Amino acid sequence: xxxxxxxxxxxxxxxxxxxxxxxxxxxxxxxxxxxxxxxxxxxxxxxxxxxxxxxxxxxxxxxxxxxxxxxxxxxxx
Numbered sequence: 001x002x003x004x005x006x007x008x009x010x011x012x013x014x015x016x017x018x019x020x021x022x023x024x025x026x027x028x029x030x031x032x033x034x035x036x037x038x039x040x041x042x043x044x045x046x047x048x049x050x051x052x053x054x055x056x057x058x059x060x061x062x063x064x065x066x067x068x069x070x071x072x073x074x075x076x077x
Contacts, residue, residue, distance in 0.1 A: 001049025004057040008069055009044045017076030023067055024048055029060050047048045049075040 008031065009020050017033050024031040024046065034045040049066065051057035059075055064072045 001054045002077050004051045004054070004074055005047050005049035006051075006061055006064060006072055006074055008046040008048055008056065008064060008072045010043055012041060012043055014042075014044055017046050020046040020069065023069070024064065027067060029063065030066065032041075 008024055009017070011017050021031050021033050029048050031046060031048045034047060036043045036045065045077060048060060049057065051060070056061075061074055
């Protein structure tokens with residue numbers, strides 16, 4: 001299992017999460033949508049990874065930000 005993942009975005013809109021997921025995966029980056037139940041409904045979190053090395057996670061973060069997802073960030077997996 002990897003040490004890092006990239007949080008691409010979190011939204012309460014399924015369609016928005018699917019759009020981000022499609023954008024990331026079309027650019028050959030492994031991604032997943034996590035669904036969290038909250039009092040007001042559901043939150044969709046698009047994540048890339050996991051990554052075991054810092055070099056790869058930094059390269060993909062730059063690539064994702066280059067696609068216009070400027071709020072993406074790295075976190076520990």
